[in-house]
Amino acid sequence: MQDILFNFISKYITLTEEEQNAIVSLDIFRSVKKGTILLKEGQKSNNSFFVLKGCIRTYYIIDGEEKTTAFYTELDALTPHCVINNAPSEYYIACVEDSILLISTSDMGVEINSKFPKFEIMCRILSEELLAKKQLDFDEFKTSSPEQRYLNLLQKRPELIQRVPQHQLASYLGIKPQSLSRLRARILEKKS
Template sequence: METSLIDFLSQYILLSEEEVQIIKKHNLIQEFKKNTILLKEGQVSTECYLVLKGCIRSYYLLDGEEKTTEFFIENQPVTPVSYIKKIPSEYYLSCMEDCILSIGSPEKTHHFLNEFPKFASLIGTISNDLLANHQMLFDDFKNLPPEKRYLKLIDTRPDLVNRVPQYYLASYLGIKPQSLSRIRKRISWL
């Protein structure tokens, strides 16, 4: 899995062999079982993640009902607002599958910045990508009707349709599972 981490980082920055060895020596990779809760509502996050294998779901509770906000799969960073702002989290992070994650923390970041000066620009580049992606998702959610949101999901993230239970997908799309069933039936006839 170290190779997956190196490959992900190499998309953003050219790594020397010495830098690759620095990354490997920090042992950033950890495995988590399905249903492991990585972050709870009210907890201050001390870690950020990169999904190397598996799927993480972000959700919050509203009147006792889970509302899915995002799914993170392979090669997607997970940086909770709680981690950045050092405030209690408003949502949960849960492993939907057995996961292999690369884990970051303020201490690890500090060590990396000392040993690996390019790491600061790498963090900035990845952060900008995350911000742009979240803005596009927000715009789509705000502007598209449910059926078009689902069609866009099929187009941009087809893996989720087969990986994630329908009731979580419905929650993510902001609709009831019955509405998603009707949408799926309607588009299957097209």
């Protein structure tokens, strides 16, 4: 598991053994059971997440209905808005599958970043990349129909469609579960 992390980091910076040890000694590897709620709406928290294995999602409860807006899988990082803004959370975070996560606090971030400026640089680059990527995903969402969005997902993250319940996928695609069912039937129809 540590290898997966250090392999990921090596894409951005090169770590000395001392630096690797500093990370390991933070003791932030966690096994989390499916269904575990990692953050609740209204709650304050300092925890950031990095998925080594498994899947977590963010969701809102609007008019009593769960609306899933994002899935984070292997090598995805999530620092909740409430951590950045030090405010109550707008959304829930829950574990979709049994997962292995890194769960770190902002304090750890501050400490590691000030001790090893390399980390500061990695975090900046990573954030910039994720921001530009997120904008691209948002653009694609805006410029396509629900059906196109589903087909795009089928191309880009085909495993997600298998791993995740349809009704969560539906709100992720910005539609109701019934519409997703219908849309899938429509696509099958077309193929034949």
